[in-house]
Amino acid sequence: MDLWVEKYRPQSFDEVIGQKDIVEKLKAMSSKKEIQHMILSGPPGVGKTTCAVVLAKEVFGSTWNQNFIELNASDDRKLSVIQGKVKEFARTKPIDSPFKIILFDEADSLTQEAQQALRRMMEEYSSTCRFLFSVNYQSNIIEPLQSRCAILRFQPLSKTDVTKFIDRIAEKEKLEIDSEAKDALEYVSRGDLRNLVNLMQSLANVSNKIDAKAVLQSSGLMDISKTIEGLKAALAGDFKKSRAIFSEIIDSGINMKELLISIFNVVSTTEIANDKIKNYIFEKLAETDYRIVEGATPFIQFQAFLAFLSSLK
Ligand SMILES: Nc1ncnc2c1ncn2[C@@H]1O[C@H](COP(=O)(O)OP(=O)(O)OP(=O)(O)O)[C@@H](O)[C@H]1O
Numbered sequence: 001m002d003l004w005v006e007k008y009r010p011q012s013f014d015e016v017i018g019q020k021d022i023v024e025k026l027k028a029m030s031s032k033k034e035i036q037h038m039i040l041s042g043p044p045g046v047g048k049t050t051c052a053v054v055l056a057k058e059v060f061g062s063t064w065n066q067n068f069i070e071l072n073a074s075d076d077r078k079l080s081v082i083q084g085k086v087k088e089f090a091r092t093k094p095i096d097s098p099f100k101i102i103l104f105d106e107a108d109s110l111t112q113e114a115q116q117a118l119r120r121m122m123e124e125y126s127s128t129c130r131f132l133f134s135v136n137y138q139s140n141i142i143e144p145l146q147s148r149c150a151i152l153r154f155q156p157l158s159k160t161d162v163t164k165f166i167d168r169i170a171e172k173e174k175l176e177i178d179s180e181a182k183d184a185l186e187y188v189s190r191g192d193l194r195n196l197v198n199l200m201q202s203l204a205n206v207s208n209k210i211d212a213k214a215v216l217q218s219s220g221l222m223d224i225s226k227t228i229e230g231l232k233a234a235l236a237g238d239f240k241k242s243r244a245i246f247s248e249i250i251d252s253g254i255n256m257k258e259l260l261i262s263i264f265n266v267v268s269t270t271e272i273a274n275d276k277i278k279n280y281i282f283e284k285l286a287e288t289d290y291r292i293v294e295g296a297t298p299f300i301q302f303q304a305f306l307a308f309l310s311s312l313k
């Protein structure tokens, strides 16, 4: 079975969705064959590794495989293993190119000590190697490494970008996805295209018609339509109805933390109440969250929260 993550990994800069500024910079570098050391920073599944690989393919052409190596920092976390691999790779001459490229995936999971060692390796091999670091949190990278690198900040993908990606796959795989299901896919993937493509593949295994319900079920995330319904009931003053709806949600196995986050998201991103009421809700939500963390009985706290909402009317 083909993994769609690989099948739909862009092979050229033109196939990369979004990240316009970064793609432009990388294209310019590759056409001049002048590559800097770089930190590719940003949330998961937005194209960091993809862009690094495309860069290598553009710069090296047919010899990209010999001149490029990807080391996963979290697999090879032992310093000596990393050093060994870098040395072995950097020792041999680049083929038809003045330099090679080393990509450290998940470099932010390296210890400070390992990063210090990397810094020394960068110095030692910088005449023949360019170092790329892919990270989720730039702040986990030590200052001396940051200062030796250009920093590319990958952006979370916009709704339009995510839709574009869904449409691309739907067309190739002949999937039927209605607009509600697209909204659901977008909601559950939160801009992480790896997550999204994996989810689409697992749904397509079941049926080529994808609906919102299936998306929410298989994502393991809660169905926010229920949360909206429950909140609306409470805000309309119907405590009993909202308690029944939320009890059902909780009985389906959703934990309280997840439920509170989902309420927070709904209140932040929808017009469910006016701003004044929203502020009251946020305040009470924070209080409920705090009490639960402190060890108070979750469902009693949650009911108190609903009672408060019901009293706002
Ligand atoms: N900008 C993009 N355009 C098109 N496809 C993308 C893009 N970003 C991610 N993808 C899809 O998601 C998959 C994973 O992307 P990639 O490996 O580049 O993520 P990443 O940013 O390196 O994430 P991580 O931080 O988890 O390593 C790709 O194979 C591709 O299918």
Ligand SMILES: [Mg+2]
Pocket (backbone or CB within 6 Å): 048, 049, 050, 105, 106, 134
């Ligand atoms: Mg990556």
